[in-house]
Amino acid sequence: MSTLLDAVREGRLDDVPALVARLDRRERKAALDELKELRKEARGWAWNARTRVRKAVMVAGAGCHTGAAGCATWLGARDMRDWTHSPYPWVLQVLADRDPAWLADLAGRLAARAVETEAEYRFVVELARRADCPLPVTDGMVRVWAEQVSGSRWQWRREVPLVEVLRKEDDLRDLIAHLLTMPELPPSVAWVDSASPGDYWPAALTALAAQGLLDRGALLDGCVARLLRGGGKPSDLRFCLLVVRALEPTPEEEAARVADWMALAADGPSTVAGHAQEVLARLRARDGLTVRQLAEVSGAVLFRTEKKLVRAQLIQLGKVLRGEPSAADELLPVIADTFGHPDTDAQERALKLVARALPAATPAVREEVAGMASLLAPVHRKTALAVFGDLLEDEPAAPYEEILPPPPAPRPVGPPHGSVAELVEEVTAVLISPDHEDVTAFERALDGLVRYAHGGAEELVAALEPAVAGMWWATLPKGEAEWRIFSEPGSLHTVAASLLDRVSAKAVHDARARRSKTPGCYHQALNGILTARLWEAAAELRSGRLPYLLATPTWHTGTIDAAELVERLRGYRALGIAAAPADFAQALLRVRRTDAEEAAREAAALGTGEGDRLAAWLRADEPVAAVVPRHVDTDVEVGRDWLRQTVVKARRALLATRDNPLVRQKFPPAFHWLGSSHSPHHKDCYCWVAESPHWIATLPEDGESLAAWMLPSLAACVQEDRGNAWLLPALAETGGPAADAMHLALAYGLGARHPEDRLAAVDALLVLAARGRLDAERLGGELAVLIAQDSVKPNRLAIAVRTAAETGAYGTVLSVLVPVLPALLGRERAPRGLSDLLAVAAECAERSGPPSGGPVPGVAATAARGGTTQLVRQAIRLEAACGAVAD
Incomplete structure (x- = not known):
C-alpha cells in the first residue's frame, strides 16, 4: 500500500494499475482513506503538480472502491474532471477484474451524473461494451454524443455526410428517442445550415427513417409529442416541425393523430399551428375530420390573435359550408364568436360568412347568432342589420362614457409604532x-x-x-x-x-x-x-x-x-x-x-x-428645478456594428433644468446637485444598476423635475435598454405641474422596445388621465416629434395605445392620436405600423365619437387613394366613423 501511495504522490500513472491489483479488499479500503487525505492535500498544490497527482489519485481511488456507487461518486467529482488528457484508459485497467453487472451499474450511475466531455462519454460507452449491456442514455450522454457526431463530420479535410456518420452508430434508435425528450435540444442538432440544407439533422433523420435504420412511426410520434409539449427554444420546435414535414406523413398517419393536430392548431406556436391547420384541412377534405371536431378546433383557432390563422380558418369553414349547407347549425355559432375578435377585418369576414350560410340554419341558431352580433364593432352595425333583419333590434346606441381607473387615492402612512x-x-x-x-x-x-x-x-x-x-x-x-x-x-x-x-x-x-x-x-x-x-x-x-x-x-x-x-x-x-x-x-x-x-x-x-x-x-411654490426649452442630442451612441466598424446613433429629444440658488444656498451639500442647472449633454451616466423606489419619495411634489432628469434613461428604452420605464406610474402620481418633461417621458415609454416598459407607460397614461393632468395634444405632439426623429416606431406605439384603449379609455387615446396621424399620413412612404395606428384611431372614433377638432388632416386623402391595402381600408374606416357619428 505504501508503494502505491508513493507512486500516486510521484504521479507515476503507468505504475498505479499493477500496484492496485496486488492489494486485497482490506488493503484497498485502507489505501482509499489515505487517498482521500491526499486528495484534500493536493488542492493547495501548484497547478501542474496538482493535475499530475490528481490523475493518479483518481485512478487509484477507482480501483480501491469496491462498490459501484462509491466509485461513480469518486470518478464524477468536480475536482477530478479538470485535466486536458483523460486518465480513463488507466481507470479501465484498474477495473478490468470487475464483473459485468458491476460495470453495468457503474456505467448507469456515471451516465446519470453530468457527462460533459467526449472523454467521459467514451468512457461510459466502453464500460457498457465490456459489460455487454445497453448504453445508458441520459441528457448529458446524448448532448455530448450529438456534439461529437456534428464535429466528426469534418475528417481529414473532407466533409463526411452527417447521414453516414449517424448510420455507423450502434445505439442510434435509443439516442434519437431520448434526444426528442430533452428539455432543450443540443445547439448542433437544432441549428440548420442554410448553405447545405440536405446535410443537417432533420434531413439526415428523415433519410435514416426511409432506410429503416430509424422507426418512422416512433420518430413521427416523438416529434409530434415534442411539439405538443412545447417549451425550449424556438429552434427546437422548428427542428421537430422540419422533421414532421420531411417525413411527409401518409393519410393514415395523419388520421391516426387527429387529436394531436387539433391541439397544436389550438395552442401551438404560430408556425406549428399553421402546419396543423393545413393537416386538418386535408383531413377534412378526406372526411377524416368530423363537423363536430371542425367546430371544436375552429372555436380555439378563431380565438387566437394571429390574423393569418384566423383568416385561414374562416376560409376553411367557408369551403365546408359551401359543400355541406347542413353543417350550418354546428358551425355558425362558432363563426359568430369571431364577432368579438379585436381585428375588425376578421369580424367582417365572419359576418360575410354568416350572411351566406344563415338561410340554411334553423330558427334557433339564427336567433343565437343574431344575439352575438352585439360583439361586432360599430363599423359593422349597418351590415349586421341588413343580415339579421328583424332578428337584430335596432336600438339606439347608449351615450358613450369614458372608462378610466379611479384616481389613485393617497394612502396614509399611519401612526407611529405602539411598542x-x-x-x-x-x-x-x-x-x-x-x-x-x-x-x-x-x-x-x-x-x-x-x-x-x-x-x-x-x-x-x-x-x-x-x-x-x-x-x-x-x-x-x-x-x-x-x-x-x-x-x-x-x-x-x-x-x-x-x-x-x-x-x-x-x-x-x-x-x-x-x-x-x-x-x-x-x-x-x-x-x-x-x-x-x-x-x-x-x-x-x-x-x-x-x-x-x-x-x-x-x-x-x-x-x-x-x-x-x-x-x-x-x-x-x-x-x-x-x-x-x-x-x-x-x-x-x-x-x-x-x-x-x-x-x-x-x-x-x-x-x-x-x-x-x-x-x-x-x-x-416654485419647482426645485425648472425645465427649460428642449435640447436635441444628435450624437447618442446606441450600438455598434462590429462587422462594418460603424457606430449606430440616434437622435433623442431631451430637456434641461435651470439652477435654483435657494437650494444651493440654504440646503445641505448633499442637496446641491438638485439646485444646479443640468443639460442632457453635460454628463454621462455610468450607473450599472440604477433603480430605487426612494427617488420619487425624495421629490414627490416635483414630478416635472424628476421627469426631466429621467429622460436620458427613458430615451434609451426605445432602442436597447429594458426596464427603464418602471417609475412612470409612480411619476404620474407626483404633485406639481405635468408639463413638457412629464409628457415627453410618457411618449418615450409608449414607444419603448420591450412590452413591460410600454405597459408601465400605459399605466402612467391612465393615471394622468384619471387625475385630469393629461394634456393629450401635448403628448401627441411629443410623439409626432419622436416618430419624425425615428426614435419611436409607430407599430410599437400602436400596441401601447391599443392596450390603453381596450381598458375603456377610447376618447383619451383618440385625442392623443389626432396630433400624431397628420404628419405620418403626409409622408410619401407610409411608415410601418401606420395602418395599425389608424385602426386604433378608427375603433376609438367608432366608440367615443369623432375628435372634437373635426376631421383628421390627411385621412380623406389617404382613403381616396383606392385599393385594398390595410392603410387605405383603415383610413376609409376612420373617415366613415367620424362622418357617421357626426351625422
Whole structure:
C-alpha cells in the first residue's frame, strides 16, 4: 500500500494499475482513506503538480472502491474532471477484474451524473461494451454524443455526410428517442445550415427513417409529442416541425393523430399551428375530420390573435359550408364568436360568412347568432342589420362614457409604532427585504428607531439585538463591518448597525461630515441624499436628541401635509430642539405646497428659523428645478456594428433644468446637485444598476423635475435598454405641474422596445388621465416629434395605445392620436405600423365619437387613394366613423 501511495504522490500513472491489483479488499479500503487525505492535500498544490497527482489519485481511488456507487461518486467529482488528457484508459485497467453487472451499474450511475466531455462519454460507452449491456442514455450522454457526431463530420479535410456518420452508430434508435425528450435540444442538432440544407439533422433523420435504420412511426410520434409539449427554444420546435414535414406523413398517419393536430392548431406556436391547420384541412377534405371536431378546433383557432390563422380558418369553414349547407347549425355559432375578435377585418369576414350560410340554419341558431352580433364593432352595425333583419333590434346606441381607473387615492402612512416589539418587527422586515423595499415601511422604521432612541435606547437595543443576530454585519468584527457598510451605503442597515455599535461613533461622525464628490447623474444625486439622511439619523440615534423625524411622509407617495409639518416644528419648538439639516431639507422637498397659505402663516408665527424657512418655501411654490426649452442630442451612441466598424446613433429629444440658488444656498451639500442647472449633454451616466423606489419619495411634489432628469434613461428604452420605464406610474402620481418633461417621458415609454416598459407607460397614461393632468395634444405632439426623429416606431406605439384603449379609455387615446396621424399620413412612404395606428384611431372614433377638432388632416386623402391595402381600408374606416357619428 505504501508503494502505491508513493507512486500516486510521484504521479507515476503507468505504475498505479499493477500496484492496485496486488492489494486485497482490506488493503484497498485502507489505501482509499489515505487517498482521500491526499486528495484534500493536493488542492493547495501548484497547478501542474496538482493535475499530475490528481490523475493518479483518481485512478487509484477507482480501483480501491469496491462498490459501484462509491466509485461513480469518486470518478464524477468536480475536482477530478479538470485535466486536458483523460486518465480513463488507466481507470479501465484498474477495473478490468470487475464483473459485468458491476460495470453495468457503474456505467448507469456515471451516465446519470453530468457527462460533459467526449472523454467521459467514451468512457461510459466502453464500460457498457465490456459489460455487454445497453448504453445508458441520459441528457448529458446524448448532448455530448450529438456534439461529437456534428464535429466528426469534418475528417481529414473532407466533409463526411452527417447521414453516414449517424448510420455507423450502434445505439442510434435509443439516442434519437431520448434526444426528442430533452428539455432543450443540443445547439448542433437544432441549428440548420442554410448553405447545405440536405446535410443537417432533420434531413439526415428523415433519410435514416426511409432506410429503416430509424422507426418512422416512433420518430413521427416523438416529434409530434415534442411539439405538443412545447417549451425550449424556438429552434427546437422548428427542428421537430422540419422533421414532421420531411417525413411527409401518409393519410393514415395523419388520421391516426387527429387529436394531436387539433391541439397544436389550438395552442401551438404560430408556425406549428399553421402546419396543423393545413393537416386538418386535408383531413377534412378526406372526411377524416368530423363537423363536430371542425367546430371544436375552429372555436380555439378563431380565438387566437394571429390574423393569418384566423383568416385561414374562416376560409376553411367557408369551403365546408359551401359543400355541406347542413353543417350550418354546428358551425355558425362558432363563426359568430369571431364577432368579438379585436381585428375588425376578421369580424367582417365572419359576418360575410354568416350572411351566406344563415338561410340554411334553423330558427334557433339564427336567433343565437343574431344575439352575438352585439360583439361586432360599430363599423359593422349597418351590415349586421341588413343580415339579421328583424332578428337584430335596432336600438339606439347608449351615450358613450369614458372608462378610466379611479384616481389613485393617497394612502396614509399611519401612526407611529405602539411598542418596541412592533417597531422591531417592522425594522427586521425592512432589513431582510430586497433592495426595492417598501418606502412607507422604510420611512416608518427609520422614524420609529429615532423615536424609541429618544431619551435612552437601552430597551430598543435589547429588543433589536437578537432579532438581527443573523445579519451579515452582525457577525463581522467592528472594523470589517464598517468597511462593508461604507461600501454599500443607502440602506437601513447603516442605522441599525450604528445603533448596535457595529459601527464606531468616529466612523459615523466622519461619514456624516464627509462631503462626497459631485454626483454625475440624478441616480447618484438622489441616492446621495438618502445616504446623507441615514448617516445623520445614525448620529442622532447615539445622542437620542430628536423625538421624531420631520421628513416622515404623511402619504405613501412620500408627500407631507403642510399643516402636519407645521405641527411637528411646533413640537420641536416646545422642546427647544433644532432640526437636523438633512432631515429638515428632505421635509421641505416633500411638503405639499398647493393651497398652503394657511400653513405658511402658521409656520411664520412659530418664530423659529425652521418656521420662517418653511413659510418662505410654501409661498414660493416654485419647482426645485425648472425645465427649460428642449435640447436635441444628435450624437447618442446606441450600438455598434462590429462587422462594418460603424457606430449606430440616434437622435433623442431631451430637456434641461435651470439652477435654483435657494437650494444651493440654504440646503445641505448633499442637496446641491438638485439646485444646479443640468443639460442632457453635460454628463454621462455610468450607473450599472440604477433603480430605487426612494427617488420619487425624495421629490414627490416635483414630478416635472424628476421627469426631466429621467429622460436620458427613458430615451434609451426605445432602442436597447429594458426596464427603464418602471417609475412612470409612480411619476404620474407626483404633485406639481405635468408639463413638457412629464409628457415627453410618457411618449418615450409608449414607444419603448420591450412590452413591460410600454405597459408601465400605459399605466402612467391612465393615471394622468384619471387625475385630469393629461394634456393629450401635448403628448401627441411629443410623439409626432419622436416618430419624425425615428426614435419611436409607430407599430410599437400602436400596441401601447391599443392596450390603453381596450381598458375603456377610447376618447383619451383618440385625442392623443389626432396630433400624431397628420404628419405620418403626409409622408410619401407610409411608415410601418401606420395602418395599425389608424385602426386604433378608427375603433376609438367608432366608440367615443369623432375628435372634437373635426376631421383628421390627411385621412380623406389617404382613403381616396383606392385599393385594398390595410392603410387605405383603415383610413376609409376612420373617415366613415367620424362622418357617421357626426351625422
